[in-house]
Amino acid sequence: MPAGTLYRGREGMWSWVAHRVTGVLIFFFLFVHVLDTALVRVSPEAYDETIAVYKTPLVALMEYGLVAAVLFHALNGLRVVAVDFWSKGAKYQKQMLYTVMGIWIVLMAGAFWPVLSHAFHEVFGS
Amino acid sequence: MSVEITEPSGTPSVERPAPLIEPPRARTGKTPKATRTNFELHGWLFMRLSGILLVVLVIGHLLIQLVLDGGVQKISFAFVAGRWASPFWMTWDLLMLWLAMLHGANGLRTIINDYAERDNTRFWLKMLLYTATVFTVLLGTLVIFTFDPNIR
Numbered sequence: 272m273p274a275g276t277l278y279r280g281r282e283g284m285w286s287w288v289a290h291r292v293t294g295v296l297i298f299f300f301l302f303v304h305v306l307d308t309a310l311v312r313v314s315p316e317a318y319d320e321t322i323a324v325y326k327t328p329l330v331a332l333m334e335y336g337l338v339a340a341v342l343f344h345a346l347n348g349l350r351v352v353a354v355d356f357w358s359k360g361a362k363y364q365k366q367m368l369y370t371v372m373g374i375w376i377v378l379m380a381g382a383f384w385p386v387l388s389h390a391f392h393e394v395f396g397s
Numbered sequence: 398m399s400v401e402i403t404e405p406s407g408t409p410s411v412e413r414p415a416p417l418i419e420p421p422r423a424r425t426g427k428t429p430k431a432t433r434t435n436f437e438l439h440g441w442l443f444m445r446l447s448g449i450l451l452v453v454l455v456i457g458h459l460l461i462q463l464v465l466d467g468g469v470q471k472i473s474f475a476f477v478a479g480r481w482a483s484p485f486w487m488t489w490d491l492l493m494l495w496l497a498m499l500h501g502a503n504g505l506r507t508i509i510n511d512y513a514e515r516d517n518t519r520f521w522l523k524m525l526l527y528t529a530t531v532f533t534v535l536l537g538t539l540v541i542f543t544f545d546p547n548i549r
Contacts (some may be wrong), residue, residue, distance in 0.1 A: 389469075
């Protein structure tokens with residue numbers, strides 16, 4: 272890595288970058304999600320037709336991505352709180368990031384089948 | 398709380414032999430109006446407190462809507478009607494809407510402040526953000542409170 276082109280780099284900076292990127296993604300989704308839910312005030316058909324889009328395989332894959340973003344943002348957010356409020360937080364920030372990544376992988380593995388099974392059956396049959 | 402120091406730098410005395418130097422970030426009469434409140438401190442604290450609550454609210458939400466009982470395939474108008482028949486879930490969704498929107502809006506405000514360097518760009522991006530935020534929060538709140546299961 273060339274010196275001087277990155278602010279520190281490593282765990283502290285990259286977790287901060289990932290926190291921003293996931294935060295922006297979640298905020299834009301939230302905006303769309305409030306709009307689609309608002310269709311319940313239009314008619315049951317308008318709502319159900321729009322929600323049908325969420326049930327297609329491609330959007331299911333995006334939902335899995337959304338889960339990935341939300342879980343990282345949530346877990347890393349708790350790490351940020353610990354860094355700020357726990358006296359040893361800054362000292363253990365790296366270890367906490369690896370803990371976050373570990374829990375994230377376990378939860379993502381657990382969410383894989385519930386979120387994607389329907390899309391999987393639709394794409395690969397049976 | 399903002400502390401205003403009105404005393405001029407003290408003159409030396411027996412108890413205070415050296416001239417008093419003002420603490421570098423003390424708020425004085427010369428402090429610009431824009432930095433006299435603790436808005437940024439409260440914003441920072443809000444991000445942490447709302448964040449902790451949102452971890453519970455949002456992960457619970459994802460668990461119910463995407464994972465349990467058939468995932469997103471079960472969602473329909475009837476499903477929404479069933480949930481919003483209960484004040485508990487109405488409160489849950491309302492709290493989640495407000496906290497998530499304010500948390501997200503404040504996050505985006507920080508990002509705009511960081512990356513939009515021209516004053517005009519920064520101002521208009523934030524106006525767009527605030528407009529979208531107010532619109533979304535009000536729309537969502539209205540939908541939760543005026544939901545009618547027998548709309549037809």
